[in-house]
Structures are given as structure tokens and as C-alpha cells.
Amino acid sequence: MSKELFQLQSSTIIGMVHCLPLPTTAGFSGDYQKLIDQAVQDAVTLEKAGVDAVIVENMGDTPFSAFLNKAQLAALTAAATAVRNAVKIPIGIDAAFNDCEADIAIAAVSGASFIRVPVFVDTVCTTDGVIHPCAKKCMEFRKQMGVEHVKILADVQVKHAHMLLPYITIEQSACEAADNGADGIIVTGTQIGEETPLDLIKRVKQVVKLPVFAGSGVKAENIKEQMQVADGAIIGSSLKEGGILTNPIDYDLVKKVLNGLKCDKNF
Helix, strand or coil, X not given: CCCCCCCCCCCEEEEEEEXXXXXCCCCCCCCHHHHHHHHHHHHHHHHHHXXXXXXXXXXXXXXXXXXXXXXXXXXXXXXXXXXHHHCCCXXXXXXXXXXXXXXXXXXXXXXXXXXXXXXXXXXXXXXXXEECCCHHHHHHHHHHXXXXXXXXXXXXXXXXXXXXXXXXXXXXXXHHHHHCCCCEEEECCCCCCCCCCHHHHHHHHCCCCCCEEECCXXXXXXXXXXXXXXXXXXXXXXXXXXXXXXXXXXXXXXXXHHHHHHHHHCC
């Protein structure tokens, strides 16, 4: 790796590779090769523009479910492997809303360096019903697969979900994620593209010693302020023309965001 992704004050920028809808999902076009080609194209564009890593995600598979089916698993593995072969920067995996076993299996096969787990320690309600935390399953399966080097980025009180027990504070969620083996914490706004509240990032950083990532709404206009508090950012919608998730990554938009960070850090 050219840069250690999981350390404090690293200003790590992770770009999202949003796969087009996978087979069997409502939006699938029937073109298997196109979804792999666009994933590779987006990853290559992100690498050329200068991000530190990418996450391959089945973002196009709305309505979302908690777990992948077999066709989705096969397609996401193929896309992730193609991306891994096309770029030199680290890649991560984010499968369905909370399929940590698929994350780990795909990471093992594709050579990914880390995974994103949206519901690691919380219990949340989504459009697919109640999703339960998976920390125990995640840690045990990672060991069973022999890939304990694969890092875990865990969301706390993740976007597009409602806490089943709303009185649990974000500090408590963050501490539990750290105690259960997370290597980094992700804090988000409530929706895609919504700026992550700085207060939430500050609150999480006060109680954990892990790197904390802003997981939504980072763009050229706010990256300076966000990176003064967060240790890194996961960026997707602001790197696409019009913020439309099915659009390819736009090189100029990526450079615009990263140039904001460079100005801030005097690189």
C-alpha cells in the first residue's frame, strides 16, 4: 500500500465504485459485461484522479436487502476481482445492507484489503425490516476464512436506517464497535449525499482511538472543514455528474474534491 488507510489524521480518501444493478435485481439491464466494465472504469478513474482506495458496492440493487442472493454474490465477486486486477490502490467490499459473510468471502477471493459493515453493533429498521448486529458473526467468519488481515470499517447508526433503540447514543455505538473489533468507524448523515454532521464526528472521536471517517456528503465545498475533524472520508455521489449514482465517476469532479483537500493540507 502507498498509504496506511487506517490511522489517525491520515486524511484518507476512499472513492465509491457503485456497481450497476446486479443480476436478479429490479434494475438489472441484462448486460453482465457492462456492469463489470463500468466498475473497472470507475475504479481506474478514481485511481488516476488520486484517491487512496476504493470500495466496490452493489449500490444499484434497490430495493435494498440485508443479504446478497447467489446471483448477486457471483456478480459482485466478478466485479471486485476485475477491479482488483485493474488498480494498484487498496480495494474494499460493501455487500448488500449488511452481508458481512459475503464481504469477507469476496475479499478473500478478490484480494480486497478491507470491508465496510453498515450494521456492526446496532439494531436498525430499514425498508427490508429489522437488521440485527453482526459483529460476532463477522469476527468469527473472518477468522474461519483465514483473512484476519482484512480490516473492518464499521458504520455506527448508519444512514437509511432508524435505530430500534433510539436512546442509545452514538458514543455508545462507537465504543461497542471498537470493543468488538472494528478497525475504523464511519459516521454518516441520514441519507446519501447528506453532509455528515461535524458534531457527530467530534463526539465519536472523543470516545474511540480508531480512525473516524465521514461517510456521506463530502464534496469540494466542505472537504476542508470535514477533514479538520475526521480522519478520512468515503465519497461517492459528489463524484458523479448531477449526483446520479448510475452515472460513471467524473474525473474532473474527483480532482475538484481532492484539490480542496490538498489546499487544506498544503500538499
